[in-house]
Amino acid sequence: MSATRAVTPPDTEARVDRAGPAEPRLGSTLLRHLGLAAVAALLLVAASYGLEPFRNFQLATVAAYLCATAGLTVLTGLNGQLSLGHGALMATGAYTVALCQNAFADAGMTGGWLLPVSLGAAVLAALVVGAVVGVAAARLRGPYLAGVTLAVAVVVPALTVTFDGVFNGEQGLAVPVEPPPVALGAYFPYERWQLWVTAAATLLALLLLANLVRSRYGRTFRAVRDDEVAARLAGIHVARTQVLAFVVSAAGAGLGGALLAVLAQSVSPGAFSLTLSLFLLMAVVIGGLGSLAGAAWGAVLLVALPDLTHALTEQLTLSPAVAQRVEGNLPLAIFGITLVVVMIAAPGGVQGLLSRLSRAVSARRASRQRS
Numbered sequence: 001m002s003a004t005r006a007v008t009p010p011d012t013e014a015r016v017d018r019a020g021p022a023e024p025r026l027g028s029t030l031l032r033h034l035g036l037a038a039v040a041a042l043l044l045v046a047a048s049y050g051l052e053p054f055r056n057f058q059l060a061t062v063a064a065y066l067c068a069t070a071g072l073t074v075l076t077g078l079n080g081q082l083s084l085g086h087g088a089l090m091a092t093g094a095y096t097v098a099l100c101q102n103a104f105a106d107a108g109m110t111g112g113w114l115l116p117v118s119l120g121a122a123v124l125a126a127l128v129v130g131a132v133v134g135v136a137a138a139r140l141r142g143p144y145l146a147g148v149t150l151a152v153a154v155v156v157p158a159l160t161v162t163f164d165g166v167f168n169g170e171q172g173l174a175v176p177v178e179p180p181p182v183a184l185g186a187y188f189p190y191e192r193w194q195l196w197v198t199a200a201a202t203l204l205a206l207l208l209l210a211n212l213v214r215s216r217y218g219r220t221f222r223a224v225r226d227d228e229v230a231a232r233l234a235g236i237h238v239a240r241t242q243v244l245a246f247v248v249s250a251a252g253a254g255l256g257g258a259l260l261a262v263l264a265q266s267v268s269p270g271a272f273s274l275t276l277s278l279f280l281l282m283a284v285v286i287g288g289l290g291s292l293a294g295a296a297w298g299a300v301l302l303v304a305l306p307d308l309t310h311a312l313t314e315q316l317t318l319s320p321a322v323a324q325r326v327e328g329n330l331p332l333a334i335f336g337i338t339l340v341v342v343m344i345a346a347p348g349g350v351q352g353l354l355s356r357l358s359r360a361v362s363a364r365r366a367s368r369q370r371s
C-alpha cells in the first residue's frame with residue numbers, strides 16, 4: 001500500500017476527529033496504554049522486592065536507557081531519520097539535571113519536588129537542542145544528515161571540557177540526590193528507591209510515546225518515512241513532521257541521560273562518547289526498528305552486554321593491561337557481530353523474530369483446531 005493511500009491527510013483527519021468516530025478509538029487506546037502502564041508498574045514494584053540491590057540498580061539502568069532507545073525508535077524507526085548523535089542529547093539532559101541539583105543544593109533547598117523539576121528542565125534543555133538540530137536535519141538527507149548528527153556527538157562532550165569552569169572539565173559534576181522519603185522507613189534500600197523513581201519516569205515517557213505513535217502524528221511519521229513525495233502530496237508538511245520527530249526523540253534522550261546521571265550521581269563527558277551513540281543505534285536495530293518493544297530489547301542489551309564481556313574476559317588468562325583494553329573494545333565488537341547475525345537471521349530484530357514465532361504458533365493452533 002502506498003503512503004498516499006495509507007495516510008489520511010491532516011485536514012481530512014481533523015474533520016473526521018470533529019465528526020466523532022475517531023475519538024472513542026483514541027480514548028480506548030489511551031485507556032489500554034494506561035492499563036498496561038499500571039500493570040507494568042505493579043510488576044516492577046513486586047520485582048523490586050524480590051531482586052537483590054544490584055539487580056534493582058541494573059533494572060533502573062535498563063529503564064533509563066529505554067527512554068533514549070524509545071526516542072531513537074520514533075526518530076529512526078518511524079520517521080526514517082538517521083541519528084549518530086543521541087549520546088550528545090543524553091549528555092545535555094545529564095548535565096542539565098546536574099546543574100539544577102547543584103544549584104538547589106547550594107541554595108539550601110530541599111524537598112521531594114526538586115528532582116522532578118530538574119528532570120523536567122533536563123527534558124526541556126534536550127528538547128531545545130533537538131529542535132535546533134532537527135531544523136538542520138530536516139534539510140539534509142543520507143550521509144549529510146549522518147554527518148551533522150555525528151558532529152553533534154563530538155561537539156557537545158567537547159564543550160563540557162572547553163567550559164570547564166561550568167562543567168568541571170573531564171572530572172564532570174556530582175549530582176546530589178536526596179535519600180528515600182522517611183515514610184518508607186529508615187532502612188529502605190536506596191537501589192529500590194532508584195528503580196521506583198526511574199521506572200516511574202520511564203513509564204510516563206513510554207505512555208506518552210505509545211499514544212503519540214498511535215495518533216495521527218505517528219501515522220504522519222510513518223508516511224514521511226515511507227515516501228516523502230507521497231506524504232507531501234497527501235497534505236503533510238514533511239519538514240515540520242521531521243522536526244517534530246527529532247524534538248520528541250531528543251526529549252526521550254534527554255530524560256534518559258538525566259536518569260543515568262541520577263543513578264550514577266555524577267556526570268562526565270566520557271560517559272556520553274560517540275561510542276554510546278553507536279551503541280544506541282545498534283541497540284534499536286537489534287531490538288527491532290520501529291517498535292517500542294524493540295526499544296526495550298535494545299535497552300536490555302545495553303545493560304547486559306558489559307556484564308557479558310566482563311564475564312568473558314574473566315575466563316581468559318590475560319595481563320591486567322590487555323584485559324582492560326579487551327574489555328573496553330569487546331562490547332563494540334560483540335554488538336557489531338550481533339548486529340550482522342540478527343540482520344541475516346531476523347531482519348526485523350528480536351521483536352520481529354518473536355512476532356513471527358507468535359504468529360506461527362497461532363497459525364499452528366488454528367490448524368489443529370480446524371482438523
